[in-house]
Amino acid sequence: MKPLDLRLLRYATAARSFFVTGALLGVVSTASIVAFCFLLSQVIVRAIAGDSPASLAPLLGALAGVIILRSVVSWLLDWTSSRAGAAVKSQLRRRLLAALVDLGPGWLSRRNATGVATVAGNGLDSLDSYFSRYLPQLILTVIATPVIVVVMLAADVPSGISVLLTLPIIPVFMVLIGWATQTVQKKQWDSLQRLSAGFLDVVGGLATLKLFGRQHRQVSRIRTVTDGYRSETMKVLRISFLSGFALELAASLSVALVAVSVGIRLIDGSLGLSVGLFVLLLAPEAFLPLRGVGTQFHNAAEGVAASEHVFEILAEAERMPVAGFRTAGTVSITSSSTVSTTAPSVGPTELHRVGLLSFESVGVEYEGVTAVSGFTGTFASGDLTVITGPSGAGKSSLIAAMLGFAAHSGRIALDGATAPSAGAAGDWVAWTGQKPGLVSGTVLANVTLGSGYPDRMLAGRSLALASAQEIDLDLELGVAGSGLSGGQAQRVGIARAVYRSLERGCAVVVLDEPTSALDQATESRVIEGLRELAGTGRIVIVVSHRPGVIDSADVRFTLEASSGVVL
């Protein structure tokens, strides 16, 4: 691990200002340490020399002042660094989220969303100790250690030299141990993830284990996994603690060396007690920040490892050309106050009538793999059109192309004119995906998602069209829409698309497997609702493999796995 990752300065402005403030505080702190050691040794020496308590009072007063200064500076440094840690984390998280939005759902769907969410959330928490414990010590090492060594050299050359000779051992050790720690740590990060996930895996699969009567045997597996975790971690710790040992040994040995050499020269009278005591007090202070760096080293490495994941994603987002699905001119993600502003006036909008949606040899590729190619077909207003076909035939890819989530070849046209890329700006298509994609908030907020002026009446009507009138609009949902059954969530997702179409007059409504979690009776009521919607002159497209849906289609497209189209 490098002592400092410069990407941190690049991606988080809060880190830059912290280093300026930290350096200033470091200088004041160093001055107060030298003054403290000098004044303390002076008072002791003068007292032993027989000065009266009264004549020592000014010195004691100055000493008290320095002690107060030192405490205040230490407090400020701790405070500043903790604040900076929080600010940097917040900046990185914000940039990470913005980058993830730029990379888009397509990128995210090929990764583990929960894993990425962990990196954005708790993963960065290990930066806390990096900032609050490691960096202040690093700053002090750069400022205080050299200054104190110079002061020692000026006061007593042999003591200064003995510290100077001990100090270089530390960087050498740091490099060697740091290098060893890094290699073990890198190996260990993955195996630790696996081992710590091992316990979670057992707990997560407990129901399954019980079903097969295997729950009692897992005790020994937990012990094995945890013991593996222990021995893996101890391997790292044996090495990373070695750096702490080297530092502590160097620090305490140099105090011993200074004490013995000063003592011998005091006996033969070649050195005064005031100088001797002064350098004795200074010697450990030269090592103190270095020891801090050493003991916080593995905490810091953890923080750096976590931020590495973030930097990788940020770099990937930077490499990406301007995101295809976010049409130029839409609101910037990074600005905090912007809220979608494209809301129309209250209530339903007149339908933006489109007679024909046509696909002209549309193809979609993901990272070189063809998902669908050469799809040609037209969808007419007033029709309920069903796209069907086996899994992997590219049904969802066609929809992604229509929504602008996936780049496509060929042309998608509305009444002959090339359709604008939908995305955030698209008012011509309302869509719901295979996963309902509900978010925390009320059912009303979910149904009217993206609307500037949620219309309760219209939301109620949308729920009714989706055969979900029994769901209370004011029901509060948890994260990812928890609190509804799978079938209920699916119908709220349909209602959300219906609402958008009604409110904005979207001519096209696209539903991807909208009834996969519904029973037949509910499914046929949903189809009735969709027919009613088509009856208003909309183009309704349903991707489904459910016979009930297929049978009720006005027009049917069957995609073959080979992407040939059968009408």
Add this chain to the structure above:
Amino acid sequence: MRTNDVLRLAQPPLRRFAPGMLLGLASAICAVALLATAAYLIARAAEQPPILYLGLAMVGVRAFALGRAGFRYADRLASHDAAFRTLADLRVGVYERLVPLAPDGLAGTRRGDLLSRLVGDIDELQNLPLRVVSPLVVSGSVAVLSVATVAIILPAAGLALAVSLLAAFALGTGVQTRISGRAERSLAPLRGEFADGVLDVLASLDVLIAYGAIDSRLADVEQADHRLTAAVTRRAVGVGATSAVTLFLAGGASIVALMLGVPALAADTLNGPALAVIVLVPLAVFEIVGMVPLALGAWRQVRASAERVASAVPDLVPSEIPAEKSVAGASRTPDTASSKAPLLSLSAVAARWPGAASDALSGLSLSVYPGDRILIEGASGSGKTTLAHVLVRFLEYSGEYRLGGVDVRSIPADDARRVVGLSEQTPYLFDDSIRQNLLFARDSATDSDLDAVLERVGLATWLAQRGGLGAKVGERGALVSGGQAQRLALARALLAEFPVLVLDEPTANVDPELADGLIRDILSAAAGAGGSRAIIVISHTPIPAGLFTQRVRL
């Protein structure tokens, strides 16, 4: 589980804990002794005695210097090892309490929470010996020893050191408790709120972008981030204040020692070297006592984790969950093969979920004979999954439920589950190979058995594509699609050869043209086992009725 029980599990037994703690104490004593001996050595040397008089002190400083570093290294290794060893006991201890409750007694915890609770919190508990008990014991002992030493030299200075140490303890912890205690307590919910917001955005990214709602959602997340960051910043004030107070009192103790020592020196009740010792010892002691506020901070976090672990594991098994009773005597697995009674019979069975006000399933009567193929239909919320969980004894019931004529309440739930198997609606796959995910259903199965059963559920081609039985399924089956996971679960259930097999929504994620074949496969697999196995299929999707001997509508 009570918080104290959790904490007791987290603290290693004394024989495991003592070595590390004693080594830590030795290192701390060496640290104080190093500075005291060095101060004495220099101040005494200034009096220019014969060098012989200082030989012991010179050996002492070197020995203490080595001891401080060496003991500390040994302490850290020993106490970390002990903490990790205890982690195994802790995990097993919590796990054993989870077993009787799972799965239905553990519901009501949101997904993300359950994860961080049972891994994060349990792992946090290893800090109890490491960062709480050991530092407190070590710094307490060193403080007492140092006060005693200084008091022997100059009683008043000893008293002053004791007072300033107590003040540091009281002020430091007082300041920290007041400023940061509140912030720390508020951190966990804020963290959760923020993490939930992030998860919401990422899980529904496509929807939020398509609906133009991404920016307002990001703004919400940013608000949560602001609140979290503000709380963290408030806590930072406390951490800094505590160490500043400690630093201030350390200097103060030295000044007081000087103010007491100088007159004593003048009165000749104290000599120069002794003065140096009583002035400098406080500096070393406070460096060690500086661990106390950190330890108390760690204690608050450990206690909060222990409380959360305790609340995740209820003390009493809810009445809706069958109590795990150990039935005395031999296992009483019903003899379903020779019994004349129905394989499985329900009479007026009702059941509800823990904490629910009303029954999710009521008044169901059903008799199942060997070879029966029963279809349970019903709309969402009609109690289909409730029934499945009653059948495998995850949920308690009222009414009568017999297996082979034996009341299931009279036999251990494990034995009942040996008769009735369930293929779950959302099957759980372990982060391991396909082989391991099948083998735990029947560990005597050979690879050709596994190949055969995968063939039967239509996964033969898939298996070949994935590179055979050794292929990994990924964390929580991440590398396997929903339909394939369902088929793997079926394969697992078939391997276990349950006399009664319940399939909860087996075709939910399967293409309809394959679904019929799959159902036929399952039913023919049942017939294959001598025709004696009974199959209960729960489904809301249409299934060809001709395949079943009986249909039940909930």
